[in-house]
Each structure stands twice: as C-alpha cells, then as structure tokens.
Amino acid sequence: MIKCLNKYGIAFEATYPSTAVQKGMPLWHHPGEDHQKRQVNNGEVASCLRKNHASITIGNGMDLAKRLEDPLHEGKASCDCVACEEDRTTRGCNDPHACVRSAASRLRQILPKWIPTPDEEGRQIPGTFQTAKEEETGLFKPPNGISTISQDLRAMTLRIDEPKERTATPVQRRRAVARPIPTKMEIHISGVTHAPSSNRARTAAGVFVKSDDEGNKGVCIPSAEEQSQYVAELYAALAAVR
Template sequence: LRINTFLQSWNAYRNNKQIPELKELLDTAQKYNLRIEGIAFSREIVRKMPIWYHAEADQRIRTMNHTLASKCLKTKHIVRTVGNAEVIAKALLEEEHEAQNNCGCQKCTHLRQSVQCVHPHGCMTQAMKLLDTLPPKWDPRSEFPEDYQKKPLNDGEDWKAFDGRVTTGGELADIFRIFADKNITPTNELPKLKPDTNVNGRHLVINEIVVATDGSCKNDGNDNTRAGAGIYVEKEHPLNRSVKLPLYLGQSKQIGELTAVKVAAELADQ
C-alpha cells in the first residue's frame, strides 16, 4: 500500500531505472529540501495521512504490515488512512464491546456481516496499535491547538486583530514546505499553547490589554539607515517601550513593525 513517497517512509527508485520525469521530480524535491512542516495540523489533515508506512510514525509501524490482522485491515476493511484506522479502533471503547473475537456487540456484528471479518476484536486492536505508533502531532486522538485556539475577534475600526492560531488546514498538499532549513529538524511534539486557566484548582481570569505598536525607519535606503520599534499602552505604563533594532536584524520599517509586535506579545505574556 505504497501511495505517496512523500507521505510514507518508503523510498522510490532514484537510479536510472526510474521514469525520467519522476526522477527529476524526486531529485528536485530533495535538492530544494521539500518536506512536511508545520506547528500543528488540522485533525482533518491528520486523518487523511496514509496509515501504512506513515512517514511520521514510530519505526515499529513498518513491522506491523504483515500480521494476520493487518492483512484483514487492508484487504477486507480497506483501511488506507489514519482516519480509517481511527474509526475501527473506536469500537473498542464501546461499552457493550467485549475483548474477544466472538463478541456480539453491534460493531463486531456489523464487521462480520459487512466485510466478512472473522476476528473483529483482533482487527480493532491492531488498528489501535497502528494509531499508537503516531506521535501526538499526528495522532487524531490528541488534543490539538485547533481544539482550544479561538478565532480572533473581528477587526476594529482602527486596529487589526492578531490571529494567533497555528494550525495548518486544507489538504495534504498544504502541509509541504520547500526551501526548508536543513539545519533544523521539525518537531513532532504538539506546542503547549493552551492558556493555564486552572492553577491549584482556582480559575484564573485572563487579562486583556490593548497595545499600540509601530515601526519606524530613518534615512531609509542609506548606509546609515536606522530602524526602531515602539510599544505604547498608556501614559507611564510599564510596558511602554522604544526599541532600537540591532543591526543583525536588518534595518527597515517592516522589520521595525514586526519587532514591535513580537516584543509587545512577549512583554504582555509575562
């Protein structure tokens, strides 16, 4: 069940036996470091990933291809994706399900009749074992940032709401980045962005503040261009800042604007 070499952990031929157009495609992808990258992905995307040879799964998934249950999952249950496996594994959580292949629960009966599976419990268990090889970022059973990150407020008349959501949505094609940095290995941990509102059993109120930010640039285009960033809350407020941009950041109004937003977000978080 090799569907896509970029989504799975098998390698396509790279030698001259490969179809020239495909070889060129694979070589280009490697040369410019095409890879899956994103802070978090939507559950919809995570579910669309092929489960067999899943590229981000623990290596042990590669040894789980040829068991009796895996063969049944492939040929009878037609399991292809993470989402397919999730649906089958879910039946294990049903209250009326019993942990044996002659279980007479609704789901097991259905599997026996609809796909002629003779060991539904074994297949459900195997589907769960497959899911258990997925790191949190790729496991649809995890709590994802999309579960708790809210859509930002609507823009005001003279201000724009910052959208802090980190989830990549859309199609599987949208999870790829090209010209990725070879020196950085993407992490498969989920970012912990959930605000901690429950400290020692007490409910914390999250305070909101309104901050004005701006970037500035003097002598734009000259050798002695100097850029800065400003943050203003209200008169004499301790978070007010004026920032001189360090030279290594580059000197432009745009970099000043971005720096102001970054510093304001960091200060407001403390």
C-alpha cells in the same frame, strides 16, 4: 503517495497540522512514525484492516479503535456486538476484535503530534500564539493553520552538481576548530628618546618577553611621528599585541 514524493525531492513538513490533515494522513507507512517503536505495516491482520475494513487513513483507524470503548463489545473473537457481526458477515473478517486491537496498536506506533484528540478539534495554532494574538502584543504574526495535506508539501530543489539520488545519511555539521586557551603573560615595554630637547630627537620602543624569546623586539618611531616617550610607549604596546 508520500513515499513517491520523497523520491523526487518533495518533502512533507507540517508544523501545526489541523485535525482534518491528521485524520487524512495514511495509517500505514506514516511519515510521522515513532521509530523507537516496532512498526507493523504488514502482516495478516494489517492486510485484513486494509482489505476488509478499508482502514486506510488515521481517521479510519480511529473509528475502528473506538469499538474498544463500546460497552456492548466483548474482548474476544466471538464477540456478537452489531459491529463485529457485520464485520464477519459482510466484510469477511474472521476475528473482528483482533483487527480492532491492531488498529488501536497501530495508532500508538505514530507520534502523538499526528493523532488528533477531542480537545484539538478546530485547533489551528498553538495556545500561546493565540493568547499573544488576543492580547495584541504585536510581537509576531501567528502562523496559519495547515488545513490540507498539499499545503504541507515542500519542494527541495537540487543544485547543478548535486546527485539526483538523495542519501539517507544526515548532513554532518562542521566541527569548530579547537583554539588554544590563552595564558597569562608578563611583557615589559619601554620607550626611549635620544636628545629630546633638540631637532635631532629620535625615539625608539622596545618589547621584552623573556630571554631569547622571539617576541622580543625593538621599533624605531618614524620621523613623521612625534618623537616623545609617550608615543614610543604606544608603539611598544602595539608591537607587543602583534
């Protein structure tokens, strides 16, 4: 079902799945498979688990794997414990112990997030969130626990120009443009006023970096501005940073 949903852009994303959701997830082709481990979804034993033992969900696999903890169970094909005898006579399984071991192995191929443990019974939100809630800090609202698989489905819509076939290639993040590291520069600025005590006073500013440098420049102060050396130096500083 989940493979079919992914084909049509329906993603399954669960941040804090409840125990009921964990146990109800498929044992085979699980979306939370640990891809660093070899996945065994097919084969003779896997087929026997599905057909003869009805091990379809995580909960089914856990129930079967618990037999390894039974002191009456013997780790061999001829184990005559009640459960193994029933598997041979009623379900048609030739080697119940092999299927039990395979169920336990299959559970280890799935990320721990999806395998419920005894201390997670009734867990809805992380302990840190619960603690914050009990202390009534008011910093944030704790997330609600996910109690059904349907609550974890997210519909990813397509843009008008987006192809219907989704690619498995991950989206590439745009690389940051490399910027040159700024270096220290020594720049000389000056302001010169001609006839400062008369109505004909004119002021100019100058910027000098080094000989024959394109940053060298001279600026005439507009007549509307105050014609003083102070204003000229301000204009020179602005011209230098540009």
